[in-house]
Every structure is written in structure tokens, then in C-alpha cells.
Amino acid sequence: MDGVVSFFDYLTNNLDDVMELTIEHAIYIVTVMVAATVVGVGLGVWVQDKPVQKEVALGIASVFITLPSLALFTIFIPIVGLGFWSAFIALFMYALLPILRNTVTGLAEVSPAVLESARGMGLTSRERLWKIQLPLAWPVIVTGVRVASLLTAGIAAIATLIAGGGLGDFIKDGLTNWGFRLAAEKIWTGTLFIILLALIFDGIFGLIRKYTTSPGLR
Amino acid sequence: MTDKAFIRLENVTKVYPGTEEPAVAELDLEIPKGEILVLVGPSGCGKSTTLRLINRMIEPSGGRIIFDGEDVTTVNADHLRRRIGYVIQQIGLFPHRTIAENIGTVPRLLGWDSARVDARVDELLEMVGMDPKIYRTRYPKELSGGQAQRVGVARALGADPEVLLMDEPFGAIDPITRDRLQNEFLRLQSELQKTIVFVTHDIDEAIKMGDQIAILREQSRIAQYDTPEAILAHPANAFVEDFLGSGAILKGLNLKRIGDLELTEIPTITAPVSRDAVLQAIEKSIDGWALMLDKDGKPTRWLDRTALDRAEGLDEAGQRVRVTVEPEDTLRDALEKMLLSVTGCAACVDPQGRYMGGVRLELLTDFLQELQRVERNRQAAANA
Numbered sequence: 001m002d003g004v005v006s007f008f009d010y011l012t013n014n015l016d017d018v019m020e021l022t023i024e025h026a027i028y029i030v031t032v033m034v035a036a037t038v039v040g041v042g043l044g045v046w047v048q049d050k051p052v053q054k055e056v057a058l059g060i061a062s063v064f065i066t067l068p069s070l071a072l073f074t075i076f077i078p079i080v081g082l083g084f085w086s087a088f089i090a091l092f093m094y095a096l097l098p099i100l101r102n103t104v105t106g107l108a109e110v111s112p113a114v115l116e117s118a119r120g121m122g123l124t125s126r127e128r129l130w131k132i133q134l135p136l137a138w139p140v141i142v143t144g145v146r147v148a149s150l151l152t153a154g155i156a157a158i159a160t161l162i163a164g165g166g167l168g169d170f171i172k173d174g175l176t177n178w179g180f181r182l183a184a185e186k187i188w189t190g191t192l193f194i195i196l197l198a199l200i201f202d203g204i205f206g207l208i209r210k211y212t213t214s215p216g217l218r
Numbered sequence: 219m220t221d222k223a224f225i226r227l228e229n230v231t232k233v234y235p236g237t238e239e240p241a242v243a244e245l246d247l248e249i250p251k252g253e254i255l256v257l258v259g260p261s262g263c264g265k266s267t268t269l270r271l272i273n274r275m276i277e278p279s280g281g282r283i284i285f286d287g288e289d290v291t292t293v294n295a296d297h298l299r300r301r302i303g304y305v306i307q308q309i310g311l312f313p314h315r316t317i318a319e320n321i322g323t324v325p326r327l328l329g330w331d332s333a334r335v336d337a338r339v340d341e342l343l344e345m346v347g348m349d350p351k352i353y354r355t356r357y358p359k360e361l362s363g364g365q366a367q368r369v370g371v372a373r374a375l376g377a378d379p380e381v382l383l384m385d386e387p388f389g390a391i392d393p394i395t396r397d398r399l400q401n402e403f404l405r406l407q408s409e410l411q412k413t414i415v416f417v418t419h420d421i422d423e424a425i426k427m428g429d430q431i432a433i434l435r436e437q438s439r440i441a442q443y444d445t446p447e448a449i450l451a452h453p454a455n456a457f458v459e460d461f462l463g464s465g466a467i468l469k470g471l472n473l474k475r476i477g478d479l480e481l482t483e484i485p486t487i488t489a490p491v492s493r494d495a496v497l498q499a500i501e502k503s504i505d506g507w508a509l510m511l512d513k514d515g516k517p518t519r520w521l522d523r524t525a526l527d528r529a530e531g532l533d534e535a536g537q538r539v540r541v542t543v544e545p546e547d548t549l550r551d552a553l554e555k556m557l558l559s560v561t562g563c564a565a566c567v568d569p570q571g572r573y574m575g576g577v578r579l580e581l582l583t584d585f586l587q588e589l590q591r592v593e594r595n596r597q598a599a600a601n602a
Contacts, residue, residue: 117310120275120383121324121373122299135314214314216357 010185018170022193025166028091028156029149029201035088036095037145044103044141045129054104061097069094069155073162087156087164094155095148102144106137139213146205153198157190167194224251224413225381230271230281232264241267243437244281249381252411256428258418260461264438265417269383272415273302286380300324303374303382303412307389309366311358317343317369318354324376342372345406364395371403375410382414389418400426401546421462425450425472426548433458446473451592468550470589471582476552477545479585481566481575484509489518491532496521505578507561510536515572517542517565542567545574549582556582 011018047054064072072090080086110133118132134141160168170190174183226249232242242264249255249272257265270276272283274295282291290298311320321342322335330338340350346368358366367387374382388396404427407414418424424431425446432443435457442454450470453459462469485499485508499508500523510519517539525536541555543564556564556579566574 111308111310111313113306113308113310114312115310116275116308117304117306117370118312120273120299120304120306121376122296122327123323124296127327132312214357216314216316216359 006182007185007188010182011189014189018189018193021165021167021169021190022197025153025156025168025194026197028087028159028164028166029152029197032088032091032095032152032156033145033149036092036099036148039092040096040099040144040148041103041141044100044107045134048104048107058097058101058104061100064093065097067093069158070161073158073164077162082163084159084164086162087159087166091152091156091159095152098147098151099141099144102140102147103137106140106144107133109140110136135214136217139209139217142205142209142212146202146209149201149205150198153194153201157194167197222250223248224286225249225272225415226284227268227271228282228284230268230278230283232267232271232276233279240279240437242271242278243439245438245440247432247440247443249413249415250430251413253429254407254414254416254427255430255432256416256418256424257432257434258421258424258428258461259434259438259441261419263434263436265419265434266385268434268438269385269415269417272381273299273304273383275299275304300327300377301379301381303376303379305370305374305382305384305387307386309370311361311366311369311373313358315357316354317356317358317361318350320358320369321373321376323373324379328377330377338376338378342375345375346372347402348372363391364399367391367399368402371406375412380413382412384414384416386418387416388423389420397547397551401544403427404546422469422472422550425469426550433461471550471553471586472548474549474585475545476543476547476549476566476577479549479577479581482578482581484563484565484576486511486573487521488513488515489533493526493532496526496532500526505561505563507563509539509565509573509576511573517567517573520561522561537561539565542571543577544569549585552577553582 043057047057069090072093073087076086076089080089114132114136115128118128123131156166157168157171159166160172167190170186170193174186174188174190177183177186227245227247230242230245230247231240233240245268247268257268259265267276271278274283274290277295278291282289284290285298285301311317312323315323318336318339321339325335325338339354343350343353348365348368353361353365353369358369361369370387374384388399391399400423416424416427418427428446430443431446431449433441433449435441441457441461442449444452444454449458450462450473453462485502487495487499487508488511491510496508496510500506500521502508506522508521509517510521512518519533519536519538521532521536526532528535537560541558541564543552543555543566545566545568547555552564556562556577562579564577566577568574
């Protein structure tokens with residue numbers, strides 16, 4: 001019981017810090033999602049009918065995701081320095097694969113008969129992409145973004161190690177002061193709020209998927 | 219070159235990259251205005267390729283396509299396709315769009331205002347026999363196969379194109395529904411008078427649907443191009459004879475429709491019936507069968523004398539009417555249905571299911587004898 005009470009005490013006493021770092025963390029998720037969605041979907045559209053480029057793109061994105069995160073976060077320090085941008089690039093590389101893969105899968109699942117009839121009716125290739133292919137692939141693409149957001153919420157905790165801020169600050173603080181007062185509370189605060197953020201983004205993308213998908217596809 | 223030709227393929231060739239043999243070789247084809255031209259042939263003969271060359275879904279490697287006097291071989295293909303309705307076997311309705319949005323696709327591409335599009339959608343839904351109030355806001359997944367194909371046809375007619383290209387449009391539908399859709403489509407075409415190119419591998423369907431038939435062999439070479447009657451009566455060569463197969467006489471039954479014949483009278487009684495009325499009707503009947511109708515005039519039961527000998531109520535006596543024929547049915551359709559009928563006679567009904575008259579097997583045998591005579595004359599001429 002003592003632990004729980006002191007955790008809540010810690011929380012109320014440091015609410016300003018908690019809010020600030022939660023917002024920093026959320027900014028990572030939002031900016032990375034925007035960038036990775038634009039690039040992932042764009043790349044997915046571009047490679048969908050090019051088998052070689054498709055394999056190359058998926059292969060590279062797969063390599064990104066298998067790199068050890070600690071290493072990936074440090075690779076870019078010589079180029080963009082410590083802080084936000086290094087972390088942003090690393091998170092972006094992680095988020096790319098689920099979005100790219102789901103875009104490619106979603107587009108591939110569009111029925112050839114639907115595309116044939118669209119072409120036969122005189123829809124230009126641009127109209128087919130925007131009016132037929134993307135709307136049909138949309139639920140799958142949103143699911144990819146949703147997965148990517150969960151991934152980013154968790155891995156963004158490492159940003160703290162390259163002075164990138166975010167909720168990882170609490171965890172690092174707790175770890176480096178292990179054995180001292182409030183160390184466990186700090187770790188719990190960081191972990192709990194990362195989980196909360198992840199759940200919120202999961203819920204948001206669930207709602208986006210529900211309300212932006214045609215009833216004809218449900 | 220005739221004035222009747224609305225579309226003309228001149229010396230059209232298609233060679234796919236990496237192949238030596240052309241898929242379509244130097245094809246000259248005239249597509250008559252306001253009629254159904256059926257392209258029929260064994261699989262791999264290039265009939266679908268030929269169809270897709272017309273709206274340039276496949277770009278020709280050589281030759282010219284003349285559309286209503288205009289050379290369209292190199293015009294913008296997307297714009298060309300908006301002037302040509304296109305129906306494929308898998309239909310390809312857009313699953314994320316409502317029925318109304320599907321049908322309104324081409325009109326909206328052409329920039330019609332929404333009031334005009336809405337009115338056109340309702341008109342087309344009614345034309346294919348679907349209630350706009352019910353179906354306008356539905357999605358394709360809520361339709362049966364037959365309904366989806368009707369919407370497919372309505373969508374192809376969206377902007378009232380002069381030409382329809384149909385690639386095995388009824389190929390994936392069960393035989394009974396297919397029959398009904400063919401009949402409906404012919405009824406529609408008799409009003410619309412579109413220029414239609416219709417691809418099928420089924421010679422029976424070709425004979426039923428075609429005003430003209432082009433029988434194609436490999437590389438889309440025309441083995442014979444003529445009316446169904448002429449092709450059945452005078453196959454131009456061994457290939458055509460083989461393709462028609464045995465039973466050319468039976469296929470001739472596809473040429474005539476029930477509506478072309480004079481229906482016979484069957485004595486009818488309207489429920490509820492009395493024993494005397496039934497007896498009277500049966501006595502009037504030449505083969506001892508009388509037909510009972512319900513209050514709307516729809517056939518319900520066949521009655522003969524044995525039915526009266528039974529103890530059960532008259533409304534339950536006799537044999538239930540299981541099959542009826544329609545005026546659009548070909549004699550072949552009718553024959554198949556009549557073979558299922560206990561009485562050897564079928565009741566012909568209008569689209570609302572009301573009794574119009576009877577069709578007896580003798581009507582068919584008379585017609586068959588006529589065909590046989592033609593066939594004998596043909597063989598005599600061939601041997602001479």
C-alpha cells in the first residue's frame with residue numbers, strides 16, 4: 001500500500017513534469033506517424049505495380065526494424081546531433097515497415113475485376129488511385145498506422161538516452177538513481193504514461209478506421 | 219463497308235510483347251448499328267482480346283478502329299471509354315460505393331450536375347427492374363448475383379452510351395437466373411437499340427442473343443459472320459460445323475421465342491372452383507388437362523379427371539404448376555421446362571406471372587419439322 005500511496009504522491013507533486021514529458025512523447029508519435037504515413041503510403045503506391053522495387057522497399061524497411069534500437073538511435077547523432085531529430089529519424093525508420101507493408105497488401109487486395117471495370121469506364125489512372133484503390137485499401141492502411149503508433153509509443157522511450165526527452169526521462173532517471181528515494185515511482189510513472197498514450201492512440205486510430213471506412217466494406 | 223457499320227475494325231492486329239504469333243491477326247470487323255453482334259468461339263480464339271481492342275483496354279499493335287466515322291485509334295483512351303459501356307463477367311461493382319454511386323460513376327466523370335445524375339440513376343434502376351427507393355442506398359455486398367449483374371448493366375448504361383461491350387456478362391450466373399437476365403436484357407435492347415458487342419463461348423447463348431454472329435477461330439480469324447439463322451442453315455466450313463456441334467436442329471430452337479408463336483388455349487377455371495366447373499373445363503380440353511388460376515390470374519394447379527376422383531378438397535387436387543414459360547423464352551428454354559411438366563404442356567405467363575396461354579409440345583414439333591426440312595434441303599444442296 002505504501003508504494004501505491006507514494007506513487008500517487010509523486011505523481012501529484014510532479015504533475016507539471018509529467019504533463020510536459022507526456023506531451024513531448026505524444027509529439028514524437030504524432031510527427032512520426034504523419035511523416036511515416038506520407039512516405040509509407042506514397043512509397044507503397046509507387047511500388048505496387050513494380051515487383052522489383054516492391055521487394056527492395058519491403059526488404060529495406062524490414063532491415064530497419066531488425067536493427068537494435070539503441071544502435072539506430074545513435075547512428076544519426078554525427079549527422080543531426082543529439083536530441084529530437086536523431087530520435088525522430090530512428091522512430092520514423094521503425095514506423096515505416098508496418099505502414100508500407102499494409103499499404104502494399106491493401107492495394108494488392110483490391111479485386112482485379114473492380115480495377116478492370118473502373119478502367120473500362122474511363123477512370124484515369126489518377127482517378128482509379130484516389131477513388132477506387134486507396135479507399136478500398138484504406139482500412140488495411142489505417143491498421144498499419146495503428147500498429148506503427150504502438151511501436152513508436154514504446155520505442156520512443158529510448159529517445160531519452162540521446163537527450164531526446166519524452167517519458168523515457170522518468171525511466172532513465174529511475175534507473176540511474178536506483179536504490180535512492182522515489183526511483184521506482186519514476187520508472188512506474190514513465191511506463192504507465194507510455195501505456196496510457198499507446199492506448200489513447202490505439203483508440204483514436206480505431207475510431208478513425210471505423211468512421212473513415214465505407215459501410216460497404218464493413 | 220456498309221452504312222450500317224457503327225464501329226469498324228480495319229486490319230487490326232495485336233501482338234503481345236515477347237510473342238511471335240499475334241493474338242489477333244489482321245482482323246476486319248464491322249459492327250452494325252443498333253444490333254447485337256455476338257463474338258463466339260472456342261477459348262483462346264481471341265474473342266475477349268478483340269472486344270478489349272474496341273475500347274482500347276488493349277492497345278492494338280496495328281490497324282485502325284473507326285468509331286461512328288471517327289478514327290479513335292490514337293485518341294485519349296479514357297475519354298473514348300466514357301462513351302462505351304463495358305460489362306464484364308465478374309461485374310466489378312465498386313464495393314465501397316452505394317448502388318446509386320456506382321451507376322452514377324460515368325455521368326459524374328462527364329460532369330453532370332447531381333440532380334441530373336440522381337434522376338438518371340433512378341431511371342436506370344427502374345429500367346433493370348429494381349426499386350430505386352430500396353436499392354439506391356444499398357452496397358454491392360447486399361445484392362444477389364443476379365441483382366449485381368443488373369446493376370452492372372445499369373452502370374454501363376449510365377451516361378447513355380451508344381455502344382455496349384459485354385464480355386460473358388451472364389457467364390457466372392446460375393442457369394435459371396441467366397435465362398431470366400438474358401430475357402430481360404433482350405426486352406431492354408428492343409427498346410434501347412444500342413450497338414452491342416457480346417462475347418460468349420456458348421453457342422446457344424450466341425444464337426439466342428445475337429442479331430449477327432461472328433464465329434471466331436484462332437487469332438480471331440472470322441470463320442463465319444452472319445445471322446444465327448443463316449449460320450445454322452448454312453455453316454460456311456468444317457470449323458463452323460464442328461463448333462455448332464451435333465444437334466444443330468435442337469439449337470435451331472434457340473431462334474424462335476414463345477412470343478413468336480400462337481399460344482393454344484387451355485381451359486381454365488378460377489379458384490375457388492366447383493366440381494361441375496372443373497368437369498366442364500376438363501371435357502373441353504383436348505388432352506384432359508385443365509388449368510386452375512388464382513384470383514390474380516396466376517396458374518396454380520393442373521387438374522385432370524383423376525384429380526376429381528380423389529377425396530381431397532378441389533383446391534388441393536391435381537398437380538401443382540411447377541414451371542411456366544415466358545414470351546421471351548426461346549423454344550429451347552421452353553422445351554426444357556416442358557419436359558419437367560407433368561402434362562407435357564406449359565402455361566405461358568406475363569412478367570407479372572398472369573396466365574397468357576398454353577404451349578403444347580406439338581407447337582415445338584411442328585417447328586422442329588420445319589427446321590428438319592430446311593436442314594434436308596441444305597444437305598441436298600450441298601451434295602448436288
